[in-house]
Amino acid sequence: MSITSENIAAEPLKRLHFLCENLLAEGDLNKIKEETANAVQLADEVPEPLKSVILDHLHRILGSRGIDRAHYYVRSVIRDIGSSASASSLEFNINLWKAYDEIRTDSLWILGKRDREAGHKGWYWGNFVPQIPHQLMMRYTRTSDWILDPFCGSGTTLIEAIRMERNSVGIEINPEVYSRTREAVQSLPHDGTRAEIILGDSYTVDLVPVMERNGVSSFDMVLLHPPYWDIIRFSDDQGDLSTSPDMESFISRFTQIAKKSIAVLKSGGYMGLVIGDAYRDGEIVPLGFRCMDAVASLNMKIRGIIVKDIQNTRGKRSSENLWRYRALKSGFYVFKHEYVFVFQKP
Incomplete structure (x- = not known):
């Protein structure tokens, strides 16, 4: 298999996905934030545009004041990782819409x-x-x-x-x-x-x-x-x-x-x-x-x-x-x- 940015990103994404699934089962907000800090380091290894989207969710988890809100953003990370699995970096993915600053939607x-x-x-x-x-x-x-x-x-x-x-x-x-x-x-x-x-x-x-x-x-x-x-x-x-x-x-x-x-x-x-x-x-x-x-x-x-x-x-x-x-x-x-x-x- 040739080495591509998608191959390199696969391992961090798998680990992020596994970590987030564990966070959904966690009931302690402080522990969720501790693990989220580790997730931020993993997200830095993911290529754009997915990287920016995941980091945005993770920082929102860190700023959450309640379990429900934190879990909401955890699920968002899991969703976006899944939606990116088959998408090329040269294709528009609506689930990652926040990352596409270059795409113009105004007239x-x-x-x-x-x-x-x-x-x-x-x-x-x-x-x-x-x-x-x-x-x-x-x-x-x-x-x-x-x-x-x-x-x-x-x-x-x-x-x-x-x-x-x-x-x-x-x-x-x-x-x-x-x-x-x-x-x-x-x-x-x-x-x-x-x-x-x-x-x-x-x-x-x-x-x-x-x-x-x-x-x-x-x-x-x-x-x-x-x-x-x-x-x-x-x-x-x-x-x-x-x-x-x-x-x-x-x-x-x-x-x-x-x-x-x-x-x-x-x-x-x-x-x-x-x-x-x-x-x-x-x-x-x-x-x-x-x-x-x-x-x-x-x-x-x-x-x-x-x-x-x-x-x-x-x-x-x-x-x-x-x-x-x-x-x-x-x-x-x-x-x-x-x-x-x-x-x-x-």
């Missing part, structure tokens, strides 16, 4: 600068920060699950999936971007996870052979980060959404891709959509909510509408004063946010 995400660790680079103009797929995959998927990204780009989703021990499939329409992303993804240590990139149009690509080759009947999550209409033209391919001649064409083609993605998403699976708005002819085009309505019309439940901050892009970073001048002159506001919509398939 305003101030994420700051992009994470550049573990292969994440900023070379692709139009990619999204890896903190977004990290948040969604941590909350809604488990290790070894399969993630589909129909707008692969520089591979942010795939790289983060590898990092979190999830499998993934990405589709990229631009040959040059495909080649560079494929090389970047293949250069990472996979440790048993699989990541496959397909060159083609998300609307016409046949996913069945890929799924059959990997023994996958459906995907556990779909993450969509389409072009924000024609703000950035990513290629001249007519299948590229950034070449859409007008808003209605963009929404129609986006809806077709979303529908195809939903068809291979498992029942109960989640879809994340990252999208921002656009300006056209002096007016704001509510691209985000148009796309949200398009997905919702495909019998998908809206589970979250999140507003995320936008750090200065390459194009605006060197011209902040110019954009401020234009905004003041024309009466508009410079975009500093985008949306993360979360849907669930019934």
